[in-house]
Each structure stands twice: as structure tokens, then as C-alpha cells.
Amino acid sequence: MKAIIYIVCTFLSIFFFWELAVRLANPPPYILPTPYSVLVAFKENSLLIYEHSIVTIVEVLIGLTIGIILGMITALTLEIFVTARLILRPLLIFSQSIPVFAIAPLLTLWLGYGILSKVVMAILIIYFPVTSAFHDGLSQTPKRYLDLAKTMRGTNRRNLLYLKIPHSIPSLCSGIKLASVYAPIGAVIGEWVGSSQGLGYLMILANGRVKTDLMFASLFTLGILSITLFGLISYLLQISLSKYLKG
């Protein structure tokens, strides 16, 4: 509760100083609108923002789901098969040295202007954090547990199921939380590069028409959506996996 009050106060004071700065310096509204005019733009364009938000949300949710599943499958593969670890890991790390921004135009070229190229962008941007976090958790299962399992004559498959996977759940959760922050970035980059829908598109559109207030309104919407997504996912993970996250 205290935390919420602090956050609200922080934002209120940011808006206050912003408003103050604009009134004192008096820049043209297309350079920096006042918070109030952003609010007005938000209200006037609420339907437009809503429609484009839905597109972005759908892209993010699909990308997030597929990306997390793929990341988990890759991490398990890396853990189970030594050969896969030797081949895939360097490849994965190499793939991370290419900025996702740089492949965005290619994806649009290959996958078109629709939702698919954005979903793939979101997947690409979250795939590695999820894989890496989950695999770290799996491979860092304390040796003392595995030794115990060995004296108990546990099979590899059951050791994975009952020791390694439960042990890696906190790391996997960190990976998923990171992913929930990154996925919207991926989707919006995809929309910037080429699309006719989504908050990223709306920002580019507003920017081109010098509707800076609308651009800010879209930006804030995106921010609020991202924070909500992060909060929701953190909450869901916390309540569904609480026994693995404490102690």
C-alpha cells in the first residue's frame, strides 16, 4: 500500500513539474505538449487508441505464450541432451549478438505487414531470456540433491521432473517476468517497421502528423499496458507457484 502511494506521488510530481516546465519555457505544442493536453488527446482519441491497443495486446500475448513455450522446450533440450548443449548454446549466444531491431525489416519482408511479423518479433526478443533463465535454473540444481537422488536410484527423467524442474521454477519465473516486459518492445518495433495497426503504428502516424499529444497518449497507453501485463504475470506466477518460490 505504501509502495502504491509512493508511486502515485512520484508520477503526480513528474506531471506537475512537466506542466510547470511547459508553461515557463512555452515550447510549441508539437515539441512538448502539456500533460493536460495529452489527457485531452487521450480522451478525444480513446476509441482509436483502444482499437490499436487491442491489436498490440493480441500480438504481445500470442508472442509471449509461444516464446515462453519455445524457450522452455529449448532449455529442457539443452539440459537433457549434451550434444544439443554443445551445438545450440554457442548458436543461441551468437544469435543474441544481432540486434532484433536489425532483423525487423527482414521479418516484415518475409512475413508481411500483418500480425505475424510482430508476433515473431516478440518471440525473438523473449526467447533467449526465457531459455537462458530456465536452463540456468535446471543446470544449477544443487549437487547434493542429485547425489541424494542417486542413492535413491532415481531415473534421469524423474530427477528432471521432481528435482531439477521444481528447483528451476524461481529462475524460470524471473525469465518469464523479463519476457513480459520485453514482449511489448518486440511487438512495437515490428509495428514501427511496417504495419497498419497497433500502438506502434499509431505512434508513427501521430508523429508524422505532428500530433505530439496523441503520440504521448499512445506512449502512456503502451507503458500502462506493459506495467499491467508485468504485474498480472508476476501475480499469477506468485499465486500458482508459491510453494516453489518461498523457503
Added chain:
Amino acid sequence: MMSSTSPSIELIGSVRSESEVLFGDIRLAVRANQWTCLLGASGIGKSTILRLIAGLPTHVKLDGSIKSNDHLPISNRVSYMAQNDLLIPWATVSANVSLGNKLRGEKFSPEKKLKIIEKVGLMDHKKKYPFQLSGGQRQRAALARTLMENTPIVLLDEPFGSLDSNTREEMIDLTFESLKGKTVLFVTHDPHEAARLCESIYILGRQKTTSNRSLKPPFPKTYSDKLVFDLQYSLLEKIKSNRS
């Protein structure tokens, strides 16, 4: 689950790592139906011996042999209890007790499990997680898991080391009583525990492992037994001279 007759185990040979000799000449006879103690200063490599017997990976090589008197493999009928209770933090006491069954994918009788949990006095705590338990309760849960495994050979790696003295007394009695009839190899640096509990006592030394005099049965001896204190003192002297 397994044949209830406990085997005796013999370990003969020398143990060396890549850079040094850990135990030059070691000759252990771990007899059935009693407690055998491996006594040695901290850090001498007592746990390594247990790991060798349990068939766990070590950084050392044994030149010699580990044999049982019934010539059956040893490592698949061993259970292991350590100072660190090794309870799985995300599982309840009850789930921890049957961890072995779960890892082997075998069915077990819930009544038997409850009986064991009752025996170690954790009935009121069986749904709790390890972090909700005291040190003594955690060690009881580890004992319950060992009893659930019901293997003929039990390796104890300083299981009482981290307990306060009252809890330790209770735990020693409970453990000794409930592991009756098994081949128990007990590693400790505490000569008092060795004197009270063990019918055979070995003192580990770099060059040579020596078999030491022990007390006559019945065991366990009481805390204040005069004979225990006498033996404890002579053991302590030998450990010290072995270290230097």
C-alpha cells in the same frame, strides 16, 4: 522392498586424489546389525569414504575394493543421511519422506509412511514445509525419509552435528532405536558420539586407519556413562596425534 538381512561391508585399499594420498592404508570392516564409526578430524575426508561406498562421484580414486559378505552390489541398497538434512524445500514433510519412492516411480503404502512420520514425532507437522520446521524437526524428517527407504545399509554423515544438545540427545536415541538391525556406518568427528553408539570404531589417519577399542554392548550408552568418558578421552588423544 528389499531383503531385510543386512550385509557386512569390507573396504580395503588406498584412496588418493590426483595430487595427494588421502588415506594410505585403509581397512574397514563394517559389520551387520551394528554401528561402525569412522572417526577423524574435520576435513580429513571422512565423507569421501561414505561417497565411495554409496557409489557417488568423488574426486578420488580407490585402489582396492569395497565388498559385501553376500557379494551383492552395495550402492543400490544404501541410504544416506547427512548433517545437512537435504530436505527438498518445495515439498512438505510428507512428500519429502516418500521422495525416494517418487524418484523410483514405485507405489508405497501411505499407512507405512504415516507410521514412520508418527514414529519420528512429526504427525502434527507432516503438511509443513521444511522452512517452517526447527533444526531438530528437519533432522527428524530426514530420519523418516531414511526409514522410508528401508535399505539394509545406512550411511550417516554427522547427522547430529548441527543440533543443540537437548535435541541431539533425543535424535541420537530415536535414530539408534529406529535403525536397529541395519548395517550402519557412522561418520563423526565427535569421540563422545562414537564411544556411545558404536561397536566398532575406526580412526582415520593419512597413513593408516586404525581399529580402536570400543565398549561392550548394549548400545547406546547413556550420556553420563563413565566408560564413555574414558574412551572418549583416549579417542580424542589419538585423533589429535593422527592429525599432526
